[in-house]
Amino acid sequence: AGIADHAREIYLQAGRSHAMPPANVSQITDKERALLVAWLEGAGK
Numbered sequence: 001a002g003i004a005d006h007a008r009e010i011y012l013q014a015g016r017s018h019a020m021p022p023a024n025v026s027q028i029t030d031k032e033r034a035l036l037v038a039w040l041e042g043a044g045k
Contacts, residue, residue, distance in 0.1 A: 011040040 003010065013020040014028070015037035021028065 007040055011037065015040060 010020075015033055018024075018033070
């Protein structure tokens with residue numbers, strides 16, 4: 001299973017709820033989260 005197979009889960013967990021990554025171990029920035037959300041929302045169109 002790849003990213004496309006888990007797009008909704010990635011969108012919800014990393015993009016919207018900030019639940020992932022746990023304790024932000026990858027130090028993803030708000031700008032990176034916004035980019036992820038925009039990419040995933042665009043993929044649905």
